[in-house]
Amino acid sequence: MxxxxxxxxxxxxxxxxxxxxxxxxxxxxxxxxxxxxxxxxxxxxxxxxxxxxxxxxxxxxxxxxxxxxxxxxxxxxxxxxxxxxxxxxxxxxxxxxxxxxxxxxxxxxxxxxxxxxxxxxxxxxxxxDENLRKAQEARRVLDRLVGYDLSGLIWKKVRYGLSAGRVQSPALRIIMEKEREIRAFVPENYWVLTGKFETEKKDTIILTCEKEPTDERETNQILEIGRSNAWRITEIKQSETTRSPRAPFTTSTLQQTASSRLGYSPSRTMSIAQKLYEQGLITYMRTDSMTISKEALPIIHSEIEKIYGKEYLEPREYKTKSKSAQEAHEAIRPTKIGKKIAGSSDDQVKLYKLIWERTISSQMADAKIFKTKVSANIAEKELIPNFSVIGSITAFPGWLAADKEAQGEEIQIPKLAEGEALKLLNLDSQDKQTEPPGRYTEAGLVKELEKREIGRPSTYASIIKTINDRGYVTKEGKTLHPTDTGEVVSDFLEKYFAQYISDSFTAEMENKLDAIADGKERYEEMLKDFYGPFSKDVKSKDKIEKITNLGEADPDIKCPVCGGRMVIKLSKNGKFLSCANFPKCAGARKMDGAIMEGPKETGEICPECKTGKLVEREGRFGKFISCNNYPKCKFIKKSPEEEAKAKTGVKCPKCSDGEIVERRGRFGPFYSCSNYPKCDFAMNSKPTGKICELCKSLMMEGTKTIPERCSNKLCANHNPHKLDK
Ligand SMILES: [Zn+2]
Ligand SMILES: [Zn+2]
Ligand SMILES: [Zn+2]
Ligand SMILES: [Zn+2]
CATH class of the missing domain: 3.40.50.140 (Rossmann fold)
Incomplete structure (x- = not known):
């Protein structure tokens, strides 16, 4: 053989x-x-x-x-x-x-x-490679330890169920820093002045004032002088600029471009790219290398010659600043450049096209662009700032021929001569306000994480997914907005763990993981150096006071129940105003002052813990009834529809009166008698309604391979596949 x-x-x-x-x-x-x-x-x-x-x-x-x-x-x-x-x-x-x-x-x-x-x-x-796999193990262990300790502290000091993590928290901090910049921003007024002119050849041309005055008096002065004087062209300046193509895709630039051009989230991009890779269509999609292999380059070059012609080809090398030479990958490129279209779904076809265009264009000639700047002023004396326009015409597209979307709009300018008289058709001003800095898009955040060297090709997508899943940011349109919860968590960490969520510390940890991969640092030492001081720091924060409120409410807003003072608190759904006399008084308002219905008691005692009272609350999916001992007791009462769905129609074999119904427990669904707590009969799987031939117990649903088995664990029919047939 x-x-x-x-x-x-x-x-x-x-x-x-x-x-x-x-x-x-x-x-x-x-x-x-x-x-x-x-x-x-x-x-x-x-x-x-x-x-x-x-x-x-x-x-x-x-x-x-x-x-x-x-x-x-x-x-x-x-x-x-x-x-x-x-x-x-x-x-x-x-x-x-x-x-x-x-x-x-x-x-x-x-x-x-x-x-x-x-x-x-x-x-x-x-x-x-023991070093490589140890580096991965160190990341896993590090993330687990930090996440566990920090989250535990936040549960105690801020709110139950929140989480923090080694790389997610720095990312959240970066978003919050931008948010504070936006809040601190004071908009300023400014004016944009535009004039419409007619040339001697009767063409029209629109020129914009080069100065944008921040003062209305100055604006009016320019308008007045401009409107009452003759105009002429003072200068025509021509120049040629070039635009070079960009390097082939790395993970980060692929995520950025797919986000801005196709609107894909980084995690969506990665899962599409993975499918392309697994089908053999592109090279491995997790990489920070911009290199194209020596074998692939000549094939790409001849493809460019074939499609666009020799003058479009310009072989280029891109320098990677990748840190671990050991893992030197290649850039992301099609494995067969001759295949212009590939992929087995619409998403895959679009992403493949992006990769194909980027790979091809990276080996093409610069684009040549002619620029013409036309300046004008009043004919007499130049009492006002110049008015001008810049025209741009692509003289040679170069790489833009392969990546048409990268080409900007062309601005054509009519034929003109210096000194030529212009006839003013109208001159107007528009008042505007300076804009605050923009929030991060997902693509922008990936770029920022890469710039600050926190995160790696394997982690960008998961970092963004995590802060999204935790409800710390929401995506509105294309931008990421921090939520109230995200802000409170970030404030807490920035106050008490600033060092651990700083850029420099996070980048240093990534470098140490790289060092383990390179065999230059040892696993145990690295973790010990970090975890010793870290766990001590976490323990030292054990005594800080629990954050129960986030500040005073507007003193004009009073409690709707007792008329008392109100404070800002954090609920699962964000900030709200709570009566300062809580828990004596349960009065609450939304942040805008609207009265919030508090939990209403139903008058029933909790059937699970038997000490709590059942209350009606408003949740994300509507009203529901649960125990007021939450989070200690997690009982949630079923609605009549759910109650009906939970019925199995099988009589309880113990009390012969109740019916077996489905219930939800901490370990998933289980089946018990509807007479609970009077009757305590329960089983793990859904009863099939049949009776065991051997012991007369109820039969229940089994697994894929054993469709039905006896619910009695001591009965041989509990493992029917082991019975002699
Ligand atoms: Zn009150
Ligand atoms: Zn309870
Ligand atoms: Zn029963
Ligand atoms: Zn049996």
Missing amino acids: ANKTLIIVESPTKAKTISKFLGTDFTIKSSYGHIRDLPKNNRKAIDIAEGFIPHYEISKGKEKIVSEIGELAKKADKVLLATDPDREGEAIAWHIKEACGLKNPKRIIFHEITENAIKEAINSPRDI
Whole structure:
């Protein structure tokens, strides 16, 4: 029998693409993403005292894949781990090796899924790179420790359920800093003056005053002098400028351009790009390199000659400031530049087009643009500022031929001569106000994170997604607005943990992770150096007072119930005004002063904790009834419709009176008697209505492979697949 090789990848699409290039001697198996992770429970997750040793768990539902890979590996002569070519891919490869008990598997690396790249990679396997996978482990452990400790403190000091994180919090801070700039901004008035003129050849031309006065008197003076005098052209200045193409896409510039041109969020862009990559259409999409491989360049160059002609070609090299030479990737480019259109969905086709245009244009000649500046003034003495216009005409499009959207609007200017008289048709002013600085778009924030060196190609998209998911920012149109909650959390962290969420600290941590990847720093030392002082700092904040209110309300606004003073507080839905006598008085208003209906008591006692009272509250999805002991008791009463849906129609076998109904518990749905708390019968899965032939207990729904099983754990029919048939 011939040698058999098992190749393991993390995605089924990738497996399918690779299998097209390889013969029957190869088996390609997908792990369907991560197979292990840190457990949710923090105490079990990381053994800090023993040197920050993480204890991983097989992810839920992955047990089958793990044993399948183990079985396949036993039958293979050689095992190759072909996960993605970065630290995360290295870590997944290592996890697969550990979890599946692989003996001496090899690692192969490729940056594009093409026949050549795959075959070359198979011919040069290496061992798993311990430095790379350790760097990834350090990031995971670091983020877990910081997130856990900071979030825990915020729960105690600000509000239950909030979160903070090592990289999400600096990003939120950057957004808040801009917000404060906007609030502090004082708009100024200014005037824009425009004149419409007729030339000697009867063409019309519009000129704008080069000075924008901030004073109305000066504006009126210019208008008056301009309207009562003859005009002439004082100068015509011609110049030629060039525009150079931009470097091929990195992760960050791809996200920025896809956001501004296609309106895609960074995480959407990444998932589309991943699909293109897995189909073998583009090179790996997580990269900060601007380099195009020596093999790809000549093909791109001849494609440019073929489509546009020789004069459009200009071979260029782009310098990458990438830090870890070890992971030197390539820029994002099509694997086959001859393919102008590719992708299996509308999204993919659009993103591919963007990548194709950027790759091609990056190797093309500069665009040449002729500029003409026409200046005019009154004929006599130049008592007022010049009025002018700048025309621009593309003399040679160069790279703009491949990237038409990058071309600005052309402004044509009629033929004119210096000294030529102009006939004023009208002269007007428009009063305007200076604008505050703009809020960040998602693309702008990615650019800012990259500039400040916080975050990496693998993290930009997830940082933005996290602050969105946490409700710390909302996207309005294209811009990110901080929410009340986001502001309170950022204020808290900036006050007490300024150092840890600073640019310099965050960038330094990224550098240290790079150093681990390069083998220049040790995992345990790096974490110890950080975590010792950090955890001490967190503990020292244990005594600070809980932030119960965010300041006084306008003294004219009184409590709608008792007429007392009101204070600003933070609820799940943002800021509101609460009676200062809370909890004695529950009076509340919205920030605009409108009265808020407080929770109304229904008169029932909570069936779960038996001490709380049920109250009606207003939630995001309308009114609901819950226990006033929340968050200690999480009981939520079902509406009549939900109640009807929860019915199973199966009689309770214990009291023979109640019916089994679905309930929601902390660990998901479970099924119990409708006579609860009088009858305590309960089971884990939905009863099917049938009775067990062996023990007469209720039968219940099973798993995919065992459709039905006995609810009695001691009955042999609980595991019917093990019964002798
Ligand atoms: Zn009150
Ligand atoms: Zn309760
Ligand atoms: Zn019962
Ligand atoms: Zn049974």
